[in-house]
Amino acid sequence: MKKVFFLTLAAVAGMHGMAQAQKGEKTFTHADTLRGTLGAERTWWDVQQYNISVAPDYLNKTIRGTNRIVYKVVEESYPAFMQLDLQQPMELDSVLFGKRRLQFTREGNAFHVQVPKQKYLSVDTITTYFHGQPRIAVRPPWDGGWIFAKDAEKRPWMSVACQGLGASVWYPCKDHQSDEPDNGAILTIAAPDTLVAVGNGRMIHQQTADSVTITSFMVRNPINNYTIIPYIGKYAHFSDTLHGEKGVLDMNFWPLDYNLDKAKKQFAQAKDMMRAFEYWFGPYPFYEDGYQLIESPHLGMEHQSAVAYGNHYQNGYLGRDLSGTGWGTKWDFIIVHESGHEWFANNITTKDIADMWVHEGFTNYSETLFTEYYYGKEAGNDYCYGIRKNIRNDVPIIGHYGVNDEGSGDMYYKGANMLHSIRHAIDNDVLFRQILRGLGKTFYHQTVTTQQVEQYISKQAGFDFSKVFDQYLRTTQIPVLEFAVKDNKLSFRYTNCVKGFNLPLALHSDKAVLKLKPTEEWQSVTLNAGQQSLATAQLIERLYYIHTKATDKP
Numbered sequence: 077m078k079k080v081f082f083l084t085l086a087a088v089a090g091m092h093g094m095a096q097a098q099k100g101e102k103t104f105t106h107a108d109t110l111r112g113t114l115g116a117e118r119t120w121w122d123v124q125q126y127n128i129s130v131a132p133d134y135l136n137k138t139i140r141g142t143n144r145i146v147y148k149v150v151e152e153s154y155p156a157f158m159q160l161d162l163q164q165p166m167e168l169d170s171v172l173f174g175k176r177r178l179q180f181t182r183e184g185n186a187f188h189v190q191v192p193k194q195k196y197l198s199v200d201t202i203t204t205y206f207h208g209q210p211r212i213a214v215r216p217p218w219d220g221g222w223i224f225a226k227d228a229e230k231r232p233w234m235s236v237a238c239q240g241l242g243a244s245v246w247y248p249c250k251d252h253q254s255d256e257p258d259n260g261a262i263l264t265i266a267a268p269d270t271l272v273a274v275g276n277g278r279m280i281h282q283q284t285a286d287s288v289t290i291t292s293f294m295v296r297n298p299i300n301n302y303t304i305i306p307y308i309g310k311y312a313h314f315s316d317t318l319h320g321e322k323g324v325l326d327m328n329f330w331p332l333d334y335n336l337d338k339a340k341k342q343f344a345q346a347k348d349m350m351r352a353f354e355y356w357f358g359p360y361p362f363y364e365d366g367y368q369l370i371e372s373p374h375l376g377m378e379h380q381s382a383v384a385y386g387n388h389y390q391n392g393y394l395g396r397d398l399s400g401t402g403w404g405t406k407w408d409f410i411i412v413h414e415s416g417h418e419w420f421a422n423n424i425t426t427k428d429i430a431d432m433w434v435h436e437g438f439t440n441y442s443e444t445l446f447t448e449y450y451y452g453k454e455a456g457n458d459y460c461y462g463i464r465k466n467i468r469n470d471v472p473i474i475g476h477y478g479v480n481d482e483g484s485g486d487m488y489y490k491g492a493n494m495l496h497s498i499r500h501a502i503d504n505d506v507l508f509r510q511i512l513r514g515l516g517k518t519f520y521h522q523t524v525t526t527q528q529v530e531q532y533i534s535k536q537a538g539f540d541f542s543k544v545f546d547q548y549l550r551t552t553q554i555p556v557l558e559f560a561v562k563d564n565k566l567s568f569r570y571t572n573c574v575k576g577f578n579l580p581l582a583l584h585s586d587k588a589v590l591k592l593k594p595t596e597e598w599q600s601v602t603l604n605a606g607q608q609s610l611a612t613a614q615l616i617e618r619l620y621y622i623h624t625k626a627t628d629k630p
Contacts, residue, residue: 080083082573083279084104088110088477094467095096095575097216097551102476102481104476104479104481106132107184107185107186107477108480108481109331109478109479110159110183110184110185110186111161111242111252111480111625112127112184112252112253112428112429112477112478112479112480113188113478113479113481114252114254114478115159116154116155117155117157117159117188118159118250118252118255119150119151119154120149120150120151120154120155120158121147121148121149121150121154121158121250122147122150122255122258123145123146123147123150123249123250123255123256123257123258123337124146124147124199124257124258124259124341125145125146125257125258125259125261125262126143126145126146126247126249126257126261126262126301126304127143127144127146127261127262127264128141128142128143128144128247128261128262128263128304129141129142129143129263129264129265129266130246130247130263130264130265130266130306131265131266131268132222132224132234132266132306132308134224134232134234136209137207137209137212137222137224138207138208138210139207139208139209139210140206140207141205141206141207141247142201142203142204142205142206143203143204143206143247143248143249144201144202144203144204145201145202145203145204145248146199146200146201146248146257146259147199147200147201147202148197148198148199148200148499149194149195149197149198149199150197151196152196154432155311156190156191156193156194157188157189157190157191157288157370158184158188158189158191158202159179159186159187159188159189159250160187160189160204160248160249160250161186161187161242161244161250161251162185162187162206162244162247162248162249162341163183163185163210163211163241163242163244163249164184164185165208165209165210165211166206166207166208166209166210166245166246166309167206167207167208168180168182168187168204168206168248169205169206170204170205170206171189171202171203171204171205172202172203172205173191173192173200173201173202174201176192176278178190178191185244187248197219201575204248204249208361210222211245211247211489212224213237213374215237216237216373216374216375217237217239217374217375217376217377217384217576220236220237220238220239220240220241220245221236221237221238221245221246222234222235222236222245222246223235223236223237223373223374224294225373227309227310227332227334227373228332228334229310229334230273231270231271231310232268232271232308232309233308233309233310233332233373234306234307234308234309234373235305235306235307235308235309235372235373235374235384236305236306237305237372237374237377237384238302239302239303239377239378240302240429240480240482241302242301242302242480243301243302243304244301250301251497253289253301253425253426253427253428253429253523254427254428254523255523256298256299256300256301256342256523257298257299258298259278259296259298260295260296260297260298260365261276261294261295261299261304262280262292262293262294262295263275263276263292263293263294263295263304263306264281264290264291264292265290265291265292265293265295265306265308266288266289266290267288267289267291267308268287268288268289269284269287269288269289269344271308271309271310271311272309272311272313272330273289273291273306273307273308273497274291274293274306274307274308274311274330274368274370274382275291275292275293275304275305275306275307275330275382275503276293276295276299276303276304276365276368276379276380276381276382277293277294277295277296277365277366277382278293278294278326278365278366279291279292279293279594280292280293280294285479288617293382294326295362295380295381296364296365297361297362297364297365297380297381297521298521298553299380299422300380300421300422300425300461303377303378303379303380303382303422304379304380305377305379305382305384305523306372307372307382307384309332309371309373310330310332311330311331311333311370311371312330312332312333312335312336312339313328313329313330314328314329314336314339314340315327315328315329316329316347316447318347318350318351320350320351320359320360320363321354321358321359322359322360322363323359323361323363325350325360325366325367326366326367327346327347327366327367327368327369327573328345328366328367328368328369329346329368329369329370330368330369330370330371331343331371332371335371335389338389339371339389341389342389342390342408342411343369343411345386345407345408345412346367346369346411346415348407348450349411349412349415349416349446350367350451352372352445352446352449352450353415353416353418353419353442353445353446355449355509356442356445356449356509356512356513356516357419357420357442357512357516358419358512358513358516358517359417359515359516360418360419361418361422361423361520361521362381362418362422362423365380365381366381366512367381367383367418368381368382368383369383369385369415370382370383370384370385370412371385371386372384372385372386373386374386375387375410376395376410376413376414376427377414378414378415378416378417378418378421378422378439380418380422381418381444382419383411383414383415383417383418384412384414385410385411385414387408387409387410387411388441390408391405391406391407391408391409392404392405392408392409393409393410394409396464397462398415398464398466398467399458399459399460399461401458401459401460401462401463402611403447403455403458403459403462403463404443404447404459406447406451407446407447407450408449409443412442412443412446413439413440413442416438416439416442416443416446417435417439419438419439419516420435420438420439420442420488421435421439423516423519423521424515424516424519424529425522425523425524426523426524426525427523427525428477428478428525429475429480429481429482430474430475430476430477430481430482430483431474431524431525431526432475432482432483432487433474433487433491433526433549434475434485434524434526434529435487435494436488436491437473437487437488437490437491437492437494437495438491438492438495438553440463440488440489440492441460441492441495441496442490443459443463443492444456444459444460444492444496444570447459448625457496457618457619459494460462460492460496461617461618463492463493464489464493464621465487466488467486467489467490467493468484468485468486469484469486469490469552469553469554470484470486470552471483471484471552472484472549472551472552473486473487473490473491473548473549473550473551474526474549474550474578480505484552490621491548492549493621494544494545494548494549494621496619496620496621497544497548497579497619497620497621498537498541498544498579498620500581500582500619500620501539501541501544501579501581501582501620502537502539503580503582503591507536507537510536511532511533511536511537511589514532514536515529515533517534519532526545526549528571530542530545535575540578543574543575543576543577543578544577544578544579545610546574547573547574547577547578547579548621551574552625553572553573553574554572554621554622555570555571555572555573555577555579555622555623555630556570556571556573556622556623556624556625556626556630557569557570557581557594557616557622557623557625558570558571558624558625559611559624559625559626559627560626560627560628560629560630561603561608561611561622561626564601564602564603564604564608565600565601565602565603566592566601566602566603566611567598567599567600567629567630568592568594568598568599568600569594569595569596569597569598569599570594570595570596570622571596571625572623573596575596576595576596577595577596578593578595579594579620579622580592580593580595581594581616581620583610583611583616583619584610585606585609585610585616586608587606587609588604588606588607588609589602589607590607590610590611598630613626
């Protein structure tokens with residue numbers, strides 16, 4: 077999923093072992109700017125479709141291929157160059173505009189391609205030819221790249237994991253999250269006829285000749301560059317359908333052949349996941365492309381319509397409960413988490429990787445919502461409180477903009493707990509669910525900024541949460557609620573917080589409700605008999621990611 081979690085697995089624990097430097101220690105290079113900034117050579121053209129063909133050589137660990145890029149000219153005036161990204165040691169062999177061979181120069185991982193003058197709003201095509209030995213993944217998905225592995229029977233098993241690292245680790249593209257191909261992508265894979273190739277979306281063509289099978293898959297919807305992924309192995313296949321919110325959804329499953337029986341049992345959870353997330357988030361965003369779950373030679377990844385699965389057919393996260401509550405081993409973490417990214421990461425994608433909390437925070441919180449959907453609200457509260465122990469508060473969640481820099485891995489657990497706190501502050505689960513579903517509808521198949529998401533939530537909730545977002549996304553401070561109870565009088569205020577921090581608190585029992593609007597100034601309310609039991613550190617901290625401090629003051 078990403079740099080700290082190349083996977084989006086998304087997930088998790090192992091990701092936290094990838095410590096990042098403190099923000100004051102980070103330095104960025106011109107190469108970082110070329111990769112992370114929308115410079116003049118990128119903004120004048122908008123990708124309409126990628127048509128990628130790839131032929132891997134398993135023995136030599138090399139690949140060769142083409143990428144036919146359809147694009148639209150979106151600026152009347154633009155430089156004479158187009159920036160294409162392809163990471164070393166991969167080589168760009170040639171670029172054709174029609175039959176015309178274009179000149180280019182290399183600058184590290186960026187190529188400056190000299191292009192002819194084209195009409196404003198015209199749709200044109202270049203065809204790129206590339207080859208080489210791509211970066212080999214050492215510890216995928218966290219240390220990503222191309223994967224040349226073997227299955228348990230020593231047969232070739234290949235794939236890619238490149239979130240954060242970038243799709244340009246293996247094919248030429250505009251490697252920036254803000255520009256997804258509007259009309260999707262076609263991926264054609266050449267593989268030995270003894271193996272099976274799988275890609276995103278739906279199979280549209282297959283032929284075999286001279287012991288090589290050529291298979292093409294097509295995605296009709298916009299798609300993140302880093303989630304266009306080939307899978308090549310000795311796969312078996314089975315399918316199912318879900319009668320969902322937008323009609324009949326095709327669900328296809330690709331385990332290794334010797335895991336078919338296990339997969340038929342474990343992958344049944346995919347329908348449970350789909351029902352829960354359609355309830356919370358709205359319709360699955362890619363009915364046209366279907367849903368696939370594919371066994372992968374790494375833990376997992378949110379590859380759009382082709383989710384990577386490597387959790388060894390067990391519940392939990394490799395058998396463990398990341399919350400420590402027992403709820404996390406009642407379901408398969410990779411099926412739930414990685415599929416949750418179809419809504420947040422694939423449907424709604426951040427323009428800059430610095431805002432990756434939108435992907436990871438919401439998807440991490442999807443685990444809580446899944447738990448609640450099947451086991452009840454208190455189970456969800458247990459799970460979300462349990463994962464809080466994984467928060468490090470090392471650096472802010474939001475990274476540096478324009479340099480392909482993601483922030484702290486706290487975007488997972490802290491992001492989820494921030495959303496949980498906001499949900500309880502809203503104190504209206506019907507409205508909160510409407511907000512979640514509204515995000516998916518309002519920003520359907522779009523790239524967004526954190527400001528758009530933050531402002532949408534505040535507007536729909538009818539409360540300005542801007543200081544709450546600032547607190548949790550842009551600082552490492554955990555707010556403290558100081559409170560004192562004396563003679564049925566509760567006094568309270570926030571400390572250790574950004575100026576203006578104003579997270580409301582709503583506390584409930586069967587007999588009473590207590591609603592507080594703390595600020596940095598002391599306030600007081602009189603408690604009735606039923607409310608006295610609500611003003612406790614245990615209850616407050618269970619629902620809100622804040623610390624509490626009992627005091628004799630004021």
